[in-house]
Amino acid sequence: MKEKLSVKDLINIGIFSAIYIVVMMAIVTAMGTIPIFYLVAPFFVGIGCASVYMLMAMRVRKPGVALILSIMLALLFTSMNWMASLFAIFCGLVAEWILNTAGRQNEAGIRKSFLAMSCATTGPYLGIVFMKQTFIDSTALYYGQEYAVKLDALTPTWIVFAIAGLAVLGALVGNKFAKRVLGKHFKKAGIV
Amino acid sequence: MNFSSFGTVSKEVVPIDPRSKFILLLGANTIMLSAPSLGRELTFVGLIGILLLNSKLYKRTFQLVIGYTLLIGLDLMLIPHLSGFLKMLSLTCIRVLRLYVPIVITCGYLVSSTTVSSFIAAFQKMKVHDAIIIPFTVLFRFLPTILEKWKSIQYAMRFRGLKVSLTTMLLKPLTTMEYVLVPLLMSSTKTANELTAAALSRGLKAGHPRSTYQNVKFGLVDVVLTSFVLGMIITSFVK
Numbered sequence: 057m058k059e060k061l062s063v064k065d066l067i068n069i070g071i072f073s074a075i076y077i078v079v080m081m082a083i084v085t086a087m088g089t090i091p092i093f094y095l096v097a098p099f100f101v102g103i104g105c106a107s108v109y110m111l112m113a114m115r116v117r118k119p120g121v122a123l124i125l126s127i128m129l130a131l132l133f134t135s136m137n138w139m140a141s142l143f144a145i146f147c148g149l150v151a152e153w154i155l156n157t158a159g160r161q162n163e164a165g166i167r168k169s170f171l172a173m174s175c176a177t178t179g180p181y182l183g184i185v186f187m188k189q190t191f192i193d194s195t196a197l198y199y200g201q202e203y204a205v206k207l208d209a210l211t212p213t214w215i216v217f218a219i220a221g222l223a224v225l226g227a228l229v230g231n232k233f234a235k236r237v238l239g240k241h242f243k244k245a246g247i248v
Numbered sequence: 249m250n251f252s253s254f255g256t257v258s259k260e261v262v263p264i265d266p267r268s269k270f271i272l273l274l275g276a277n278t279i280m281l282s283a284p285s286l287g288r289e290l291t292f293v294g295l296i297g298i299l300l301l302n303s304k305l306y307k308r309t310f311q312l313v314i315g316y317t318l319l320i321g322l323d324l325m326l327i328p329h330l331s332g333f334l335k336m337l338s339l340t341c342i343r344v345l346r347l348y349v350p351i352v353i354t355c356g357y358l359v360s361s362t363t364v365s366s367f368i369a370a371f372q373k374m375k376v377h378d379a380i381i382i383p384f385t386v387l388f389r390f391l392p393t394i395l396e397k398w399k400s401i402q403y404a405m406r407f408r409g410l411k412v413s414l415t416t417m418l419l420k421p422l423t424t425m426e427y428v429l430v431p432l433l434m435s436s437t438k439t440a441n442e443l444t445a446a447a448l449s450r451g452l453k454a455g456h457p458r459s460t461y462q463n464v465k466f467g468l469v470d471v472v473l474t475s476f477v478l479g480m481i482i483t484s485f486v487k
Contacts, residue, residue: 061379062453063382063444063447063448063452063453064440064441064444064448066378066379066382066383066386067382067383067386067440067443067444067447068440068444069383069386070382070383070384070385070386070387070389070390071386071387071390071436071439071440071443072436073383073387074386074387074388074390074391074394075390075394075432075433075436077387077391078391078394079429103421103422103425104425104429107429107433108429108433111433111437115437120379124379124380124383127380128383128384128387131384134270134273134274134277134355135273135351135352135355136277136351137277137281137351138274138277138278183281186281233422233425233426237426237429237430241430241434242433242434245434247434247437
């Protein structure tokens with residue numbers, strides 16, 4: 057359990073985090089062109105990033121994998137809002153805990169931990185909840201209570217939970233996909 | 249955000265420590281998202297403008313000034329004259345954009361005015377653990393490589409009569425993803441091994457603190473800048 061991450065592991069984590077971030081950004085920007093799809097982007101990010109995460113966790117079976125990935129995500133998210141960063145690290149810690157309890161050799165455990173990791177993508181949407189309140193307060197001041205109430209109805213708070221749910225759902229689909237792809241290509245080649 | 253510009257050297261008039269730039273980014277987040285008064289907002293945007301000029305990022309300064317003036321002009325001039333649904337829609341869009349423009353510009357400032365080596369030097373001074381520094385360095389080193397690989401994968405796919413387009417994405421999303429992801433992951437695992445060998449031969453594992461070309465120093469300007477930003481953050485919470 058007390059194995060330390062070697063330089064090789066750290067480089068592996070760096071490379072796979074880079075792929076994770078690129079896949080995530082590519083999907084989000086592709087979705088972002090149509091605003092409604094922007095809200096369901098975490099679902100597709102979950103599908104796309106599952107195999108990257110799986111491969112990373114299977115190549116580096118030591119404590120700290122998920123946490124370091126989440127810290128990289130958190131650094132990226134500082135460009136959006138700091139709640140997103142904190143939330144990403146929290147997701148990483150949960151993923152790490154799941155990996156620890158399930159055992160790092162356990163593939164099902166890795167898959168389960170991705171469900172938590174996938175939620176990290178929900179972070180940027182937390183802005184909707186927190187920013188909305190300050191936004192509404194300021195608009196109520198300028199434009200009256202009625203407008204603020206209308207705006208409140210337009211962006212319900214539960215939408216964030218729906219997005220998190222979508223992220224988990226996407227992770228489930230992604231895990232199926234990852235299992236098939238990794239079994240078909242990587243196990244045969246002896247990479248994992 | 250343009251990651252490929254990360255690491256290009258930009259000469260600053262007054263060198264500013266990456267750490268204070270990072271605090272500036274955090275400040276942009278907290279201040280802009282806490283419904284600031286117009287005066288505070290303008291002060292902060294002015295500060296970013298000065299820093300951008302300091303780093304000789306003229307194009308970004310231009311973007312900030314034009315974009316922000318346009319949005320704030322629309323906000324103050326146009327919106328009071330509108331009414332009903334149109335007002336609500338335009339107010340929401342323009343206000344949200346107006347608050348996010350400084351954050352995005354600050355992030356661009358951090359990325360394009362800091363070299364990777366000065367980032368690492370700052371991290372080392374902050375006594376950040378190697379477990380963060382090494383993946384972080386590899387990550388930024390690897391981002392352009394991924395774009396290169398992506399191009400090669402597309403060529404290889406075209407060679408076999410396959411392509412990635414909107415139709416294939418919509419009709420066979422999983423198959424398309426498999427065609428792209430598998431070669432990408434496969435060659436990346438190879439690169440990981442090569443990069444490890446290269447890093448080890450350069451003594452990354454030696455356990456001795458590494459020296460850096462770039463020297464970072466937390467000077468007087470940084471002290472003034474960070475205390476100013478921290479002051480703004482704290483007052484935006486207290487208010």
